[in-house]
Amino acid sequence: MPPIISISNLTKTYASGLQALKSVNLEIRKGEIFGLLGPNGAGKTTLINIVCGIVTATEGMVTVDGHDIVRDYRAARSRIGLVPQELTTDMFETVWATISFSRGLFGCAPDPAHIEKVLRDLSLWEKRKDKIMTLSGGMKRRVLIAKALAHEPEILFLDEPTAGVDVELRRDMWALVRGLRESGVTIILTTHYIDEAEEMADRIGVIHKGQLIVVEGKIELMKKLGKKQLTLNLLEPLISIPLELSDWRLALRAAGHELEYTFDGNEESAGIPTLLKRLSELGIGFKDLNTRQSSLEDIFVSLVSERK
């Protein structure tokens, strides 16, 4: 299946000289949830804004469902819904009016039934006659999502959708995102909460200083770059690691009270039974053990810090 969004050699240099994107190549598959991660100022929003038509690319090409975003902008843009990072809303409008406005703006005939559905899905129905300025921050965020969904887009961009949002809304939002994915909508999200990307995304892209450094399926990424750790709480502290254990990557922690074994995620068990056997042969006893798998966050931090 051809990609729904295809980005090639995308470069953006702002008038200030800042190079926000450096020859980015990326393909988004139809129907997936793609998580775009990166530190502040990495170029996530610039990338999204170029695809949506808010920022002009310096070089490169983007197609949306086969339509060039510049030459064939109407076809490209009418397929996209964008939820921006900032809470920018028309304060004096009612919820209903602003969402109807968005639908019209994107070239769709009025459809009160669809707008009602969107409002109900986002728990905004009760607030439809309220002016936006009277709503809380979380409600305004819902309004922005409703606006983006008003024209039934095939692709939804969520730029930091859960920044400053309470737990309940976060959960609602992810339920909504899953529901949209099930109905065939492709979702591209950026987030600071990496656990969220870990939970939601099918594939992950890491962008750093304008360059896309990794694009991988989430599971493969975690397998490839993740590490596992086995920690043993020793009965007696060790002063040094015995020579007999040099086959394993071991380290002593907590003043010799803990023995830590680190191995790659794709090595699977990596000789744990033999390690334990050797330990008992050496008479090194332990009272407790635990294993830990590195999270996407650990991977992200190590990827980004490697390139500092």
Next chain:
Amino acid sequence: MTNLEFNRHGVWAIYKFEMARARRTLLQSVVTPVITTSLYFVVFGAAIGSRVSEVDGVAYGAFIVPGLVMLSLLTQSIFNASFGIYFPKFTGTIYEILSAPVSYLEIVIAYVGAAATKSILLGLVILATASLFVPIRILHPVWMIAFLVLTAATFSLFGFIIGLWAKSFEQLQFIPLLIVTPLTFLGGAFYSIDMLPPPWRTVTLFNPVVYLISGFRWSFYELSDVSVGVSLAMTLAFFAICLAVVAWIFKTGYRLKS
């Protein structure tokens, strides 16, 4: 949707949005100009007008009506259109317009159309107010409407440019206050330019507002400082210039897109 289609739903959405804003601020948008115009009548029509009596056979009070309508039409067109596009830039809601499948021409039609509609309605309200004070004749109603619409559209377009250009509320006020207001006052709203000494009469001919007011006044009383054809040509020329500037702004993304 292909590029050749006209996004009528989009244009209508922006137009309706802008008109709704006017309804919310009905007091400022209608009552204020009506009061201002009434004050002009009290001062210029009654107090001063009683001493001037007639200009070219028309009672002074009636003579100033077309000029007063133009005065409000110009300032309100500029204000409505510049504010209409500046405000979304200021709040950030412009993101939605920029990311929508609307062409630049459609954006201009919607914003300028709404601003012009509002100022035309206002011009008619002022005309109605004026008719309470002085008897008004309109000899060429079709031309009167034509000048009204053309001027409202031209200056809404001009205001739209100011709104796109402005980076702050100060800049938004700057051009209307420092350039447009003096030009309208010196544009013959309250006098016939024949009343000026000859060198000033020549200087005045460089003021585009003279042509607007002159043409508009002609449609009322067949009195004009310059010929109607020249008035019409000058207005159309200014309209074309504004349109060219807007096209350039959108083409380059100047102060809209980085």
